[in-house]
Amino acid sequence: MTNYELWLKKTQESRSRWILDEVSYHNKGEVLAHKGGTDGVFITVRNNVLGVGMYEGAIPHIGEACFKVTAKKTFSSNNEAIKRAIEAGGLSFLLDLIKPS
Numbered sequence: 001m002t003n004y005e006l007w008l009k010k011t012q013e014s015r016s017r018w019i020l021d022e023v024s025y026h027n028k029g030e031v032l033a034h035k036g037g038t039d040g041v042f043i044t045v046r047n048n049v050l051g052v053g054m055y056e057g058a059i060p061h062i063g064e065a066c067f068k069v070t071a072k073k074t075f076s077s078n079n080e081a082i083k084r085a086i087e088a089g090g091l092s093f094l095l096d097l098i099k100p101s
Contacts, residue, residue: 007061012037014062018089018096021062031082033097034062042067043085049074050081 001009013019015037024032024044031045038058044051044067051072058065075081086094 004060008059011058011061014040014058017099018093019062020097023063031078032062033085033093034058034065035096038065043089044069045078045081045085048077048081050085 010019014035018033018035021032021034024030028046032042033044034040034042034055036055039056040054040058042053042055042062049072051069053067053069053071055062055065055067073081073084075084086097
C-alpha cells in the first residue's frame with residue numbers, strides 16, 4: 001500500500017469514529033482529533049487552548065483540510081483542556097481516541 005493509500009484509509013476511518021492525528025502530536029506537540037472523513041468536525045488543543053470546529057477537504061489526509069474554529073476556551077494547561085474535551089465528549093469519544101487503528 002502506498003503512503004497516499006494509507007492516508008486515504010486513515011481519513012476514511014474517521015467517518016465512523018474519532019481519530020487522533022499522531023503526526024500533529026509528534027511534530028508539533030498538539031492534540032488534533034477529527035471525525036467525519038473528508039469533511040467533518042475536530043477538536044484541537046495547543047498552548048492551553050481547546051478549540052472545536054469544522055473542517056473541509058481532508059484529501060488525502062487531515063493535514064490538507066481547511067479548518068474553521070467555531071469555539072475556543074483557554075485553560076490553565078493543555079492537560080486541563082484535554083480533560084475537559086474528554087468530559088464533554090464522553091466515554092465513546094475517549095474509547096475512539098485510545099482504540100488502535
